[in-house]
Each structure stands twice: as structure tokens, then as C-alpha cells.
Amino acid sequence: MEDRLEQYRRDGVIRVEGLLGQEQLAEIRTALERYTRETLPGLPQQDFVMEKDGLSVRNLWRMEHYDPFFKILSQREDILELIAPLVNGRPVCKGVETFNKPAKAGSGVPPHQDNAYFCSAPPDVLTLWIAIDPVTETNGPVCYLKGSHTNGTQPHKKSGVAGNSMGLASSLPKAEYEEFCGTLNPGDALLHHCETIHWSAPNKTENSRCGLLMVYRGEHTENDPVLKEAYES
Numbered sequence: 001m002e003d004r005l006e007q008y009r010r011d012g013v014i015r016v017e018g019l020l021g022q023e024q025l026a027e028i029r030t031a032l033e034r035y036t037r038e039t040l041p042g043l044p045q046q047d048f049v050m051e052k053d054g055l056s057v058r059n060l061w062r063m064e065h066y067d068p069f070f071k072i073l074s075q076r077e078d079i080l081e082l083i084a085p086l087v088n089g090r091p092v093c094k095g096v097e098t099f100n101k102p103a104k105a106g107s108g109v110p111p112h113q114d115n116a117y118f119c120s121a122p123p124d125v126l127t128l129w130i131a132i133d134p135v136t137e138t139n140g141p142v143c144y145l146k147g148s149h150t151n152g153t154q155p156h157k158k159s160g161v162a163g164n165s166m167g168l169a170s171s172l173p174k175a176e177y178e179e180f181c182g183t184l185n186p187g188d189a190l191l192h193h194c195e196t197i198h199w200s201a202p203n204k205t206e207n208s209r210c211g212l213l214m215v216y217r218g219e220h221t222e223n224d225p226v227l228k229e230a231y232e233s
């Protein structure tokens with residue numbers, strides 16, 4: 001555990017292999033199918049985003065609010081134990097969501113730091129990104145600049161991308177940091193700090209790349225008014 005913590009503090013992102021077993025994955029897939037079939041049609045517009053084709057789902061937001069399955073999943077004891085040292089306190093789930101990245105239609109995500117959206121001080125917030133499908137080099141893995149979380153929340157600007165309204169205002173500082181792309185087997189996960197710069201490419205392959213995300217903040221975190229104003233302006 002100490003290694004994991006050290007690595008997280010140094011890189012701002014870690015890969016956790018085999019977080020979920022086959023049985024748990026099967027349950028989640030069933031719950032996602034049910035949610036898409038039964039819950040999605042009744043959701044308010046702000047709680048989902050469709051891809052440009054109008055047919056496939058890009059994102060589902062605030063799933064814990066609509067389906068107890070996802071609320072219970074976010075409160076799993078082993079997951080909270082994994083997260084607590086990384087957020088320096090008791091983890092509070094901020095949201096359960098998906099980035100579906102469907103085959104052929106999955107759109108890209110512009111480079112950003114999550115704290116441009118979360119506006120948290122201190123930035124003790126992270127995302128647990130769980131692979132539901134295989135994540136390969138070609139179907140749009142999430143890519144990170146390791147160590148980029150050590151330099152604070154950088155200015156962002158409107159991106160024009162539905163579901164990811166903000167992107168880094170300046171170009172990607174690729175020369176300064178090592179790039180890491182999170183290829184994963186189903187059931188593996190990534191944990192990324194809310195100030196780690198990351199992005200993902202469109203999915204042009206025949207294979208869907210669904211990620212189930214659970215965002216946690218340390219109980220002690222508060223809203224940063226300066227970041228909040230930048231986000232809302």
C-alpha cells in the first residue's frame with residue numbers, strides 16, 4: 001500500500017490491476033444495460049450526453065442519484081479503504097458516471113485537469129476509472145502527463161465539446177512530463193488526482209471502450225471561490 005501511495009503522490013495516476021472480478025463485472029454490465037434501457041429515457045437533460053450520432057451514449061452523470069446499485073457500489077468498503085489515504089481523509093463520493101466511448105462513434109476528450117470542474121481546495125479529489133471493456137492503445141485510452149498534478153490547477157477555456165466543456169487554455173506541456181496511456185483489462189482501474197492533466201482520443205475501432213467512473217473527495221475539502229468563478233464565467 002505504501003508503494004501505491006508513493007506512486008500516486010509522485011505521478012498523480014496509478015493503475016490498479018484486478019480491482020473487480022468477473023462476477024462483479026458481469027453485475028455491473030447488467031446494471032449499466034438496465035440503466036440505459038430503463039433510467040436513461042427519464043433522465044433530465046443535464047444528467048446524460050449523447051454522441052453526435054444521436055444514438056449512442058457518451059456520458060451518464062450522477063448515476064448514484066437514480067439507481068441504488070451504483071450508490072451501493074460507490075460505498076464498497078474495500079474501495080473506500082483504497083481511496084482514503086489518497087484523498088487524505090474520509091472519502092465522500094461526488095458522483096458515479098460513465099465515459100462510454102462507443103465503437104466508431106466515441107468522441108475525444110480534450111486535455112484538462114478535473115479540478116477546473118471540481119474547484120476543490122485542497123485538491124484532495126480523485127477519480128477511480130474502472131474498465132468495463134478492454135482498453136487498448138487504439139480505442140481511446142485515457143492518457144496522462146505523469147507528475148502534472150504538482151503544479152496547481154492551470155487556466156482552462158471553453159472547449160466546445162459536449163460533456164467536457166473545459167480544456168487546458170495552453171498547449172499540452174508534453175516536453176515537461178512523461179506520458180502514460182492507461183491500457184487496461186476489464187476490471188482493472190486507474191486512479192487519477194484531480195490536477196493530473198489527461199485526455200483521450202476518439203474511438204474509431206469496432207470495439208467499445210466503456211469506463212465506469214467514481215469520483216471521491218476528502219471530507220475536509222471545500223469549494224475554491226476563485227476556481228469556481230473561473231468555471232462559471
Ligand SMILES: O=C(O)CCC(=O)C(=O)O
Binds near residue numbers: 101200213
Ligand atoms: O474516459 C475518458 O475518456 C476521459 C475521462 C476523463 O476525462 C476524466 O476522468 O475526467
